[in-house]
Amino acid sequence: MNWSAGGACSTLDRMSSFVHQRHKSPLDQPGARELVLACPPMRSNVNLSRIVRTAGCCGVQRMIVGGKPKIDRKVARDAIDQVQIDFHRTLPPVLRKLKADGYELVGLEQTTGSQCLCDFRFKLRTVMVIGHERLGITEDVLKLLDHVVEIPVYGVPHSHNAATAAAMAMYEYCRQHGTGV
């Protein structure tokens, strides 16, 4: 390759200045991520498994899951080994316990009084509560929440897929808290 002054520019024109570095090592997180995900019994195990994968990538270490659904390893990948998943018959008792432990309970839903995800400031110790795909967050859980955040929607369909919405909310939490220190 000719790096002489005359040839450099035209050579560079044909080369990409971006070279793949796929599957980089994750960022160092000095402590456990203080974000807990809570999911009710979901309609789709694929959605739940997608949430597990995203949680793993976001460094989440604990999920609270309603029912006893099967997590699909093909979808969740090795997040299934990183994220501790606690199964509960119903969510309210464990949510009350987490609240008593100093967690803020934040639901992802469209409700009266819901705040835009973009403007909401997450506390470090947060339980992010996801809703069922069709029914959303049930009334017994809604009344325990400290805040509800919603994702602005600009077109059709009028709501995001539940796992997509959870991914956006986890991204926003990580954007605010980085490695969590």
Next chain:
Amino acid sequence: MNWSAGGACSTLDRMSSFVHQRHKSPLDQPGARELVLACPPMRSNVNLSRIVRTAGCCGVQRMIVGGKPKIDRKVARDAIDQVQIDFHRTLPPVLRKLKADGYELVGLEQTTGSQCLCDFRFKLRTVMVIGHERLGITEDVLKLLDHVVEIPVYGVPHSHNAATAAAMAMYEYCRQHGTGV
């Protein structure tokens, strides 16, 4: 219901202050969203269809798609009717044309020189270029890009699903540009 001073508090304690308002009307967007999504031939039509749904929710009106894949209406929902999807045998010619029309080409990938999605400032006229699930963005497309952004990863697996990553990037674009004015 008793709203007298004595009863109000205990009544409120048992009620949720958040009441469902699911599937709200989308936010008014005065003009067309100036974000274009570009997807290569993907491995999974479900991933592509999920991207179409998210694009619809984000008010995106145009996608450039490599190959002639089938979009699954059950996944994409009525976004399939809102988003104009242009199919192309290969992406570079249409990307060059969009660049000439003033669009900035931003790839979503882990590369040398890639910037953190959280810090990157999207121009209004942006083509967001997604990569293939396994292979990422191909070399012929990489060398056309103005910027590459990557999503920080804090755990395993070491990369997000392609449709999840696209959703996070679309969320970040919308967070910065709101209704696009």
